Amino acid sequence: MDPTGRLGNKLCQYSSFWALQRREWLQLPVLPEACARQQENFLSISYFHYGESGTGLSDGPLLLLDHPCSLTEFHPYRRELLQQLRWRPEVRSMYNGSLVGDVYLRRALELCRQRYHRPVFVVSSDDLAWCGRHLAAADVVLAGSTGAGAAGRDMALLAQCNHTVMTHGTYGFFAAFLAGGDVVVPVGFGTMEDYLTSMMRSTGFNLTTVPVE
Structure with missing residues (x-):
């Protein structure tokens, strides 16, 4: 998975990847970026580029590119994701405010x-x-x-x-x-x-x- 990007990018990437695992009941390994980049050096290493096609799985290893945000994949599991994406109390109460009016x-x-x-x-x-x-x-x-x-x-x-x-x-x-x-x-x-x-x-x-x- 790509470690760059800000919070929104990372949440989209996590949710898209999690939904693929949830839908297929698969345990998909997450490769460090340094490992994934070896496809630039070795012709035999290839990945299904999820970020380019946006949907679906393949028979080969999976590589998420460009912070995919596949709402069609993870929206059906919104309730389950919300159970995971719960703010820590110290984060939630940091501002505890609202928009000005x-x-x-x-x-x-x-x-x-x-x-x-x-x-x-x-x-x-x-x-x-x-x-x-x-x-x-x-x-x-x-x-x-x-x-x-x-x-x-x-x-x-x-x-x-x-x-x-x-x-x-x-x-x-x-x-x-x-x-x-x-x-x-x-x-x-x-x-x-x-x-x-x-x-x-x-x-x-x-x-x-x-x-x-």
């Missing part, structure tokens, strides 16, 4: 109205309808775009702003990084501070934290 955003916008002279808020989101329902105001412009290249166009627009109100994730973080100025971030949505907030704090960003509730 309209309460935080309205508080953040009101703070900016008090801090800056006649601000205009440019809103970008993959759910502009939600933003329109919860953030509608005379000084709020729903400027996000759709279609091919939308993410790039939206970030280019956000990068022209003087300051940034962030929610979660690296997209908003990088827009704030490009824009400069003040950055408003949520606090209190989990038991631990978000790693992006910690990183920005440690590198000298001008942060203002706003409670989510």
Whole structure:
């Protein structure tokens, strides 16, 4: 099995491989990557490349490539997989939080109205309808775009702003990084501070934290 890739890749690979064993009631050996790579050196070593075909077994050894994620293979065994893929308590409780919502955003916008002279808020989101329902105001412009290249166009627009109100994730973080100025971030949505907030704090960003509730 391929040891590279992040958590999602590894979980897909594990689930696909486990489902093959479960379906056929086989004990399929897992070869270390160094052993599997010997097919590059010896002509007699060959594997069924699961990552290339996506389904099925063969009479020969099995090699999983490119982090296969064969949902058709492992979805029928979802209940059994969920019994295995249970979070350890220390992992589950690390954040113990939720996504920020309209309460935080309205508080953040009101703070900016008090801090800056006649601000205009440019809103970008993959759910502009939600933003329109919860953030509608005379000084709020729903400027996000759709279609091919939308993410790039939206970030280019956000990068022209003087300051940034962030929610979660690296997209908003990088827009704030490009824009400069003040950055408003949520606090209190989990038991631990978000790693992006910690990183920005440690590198000298001008942060203002706003409670989510």
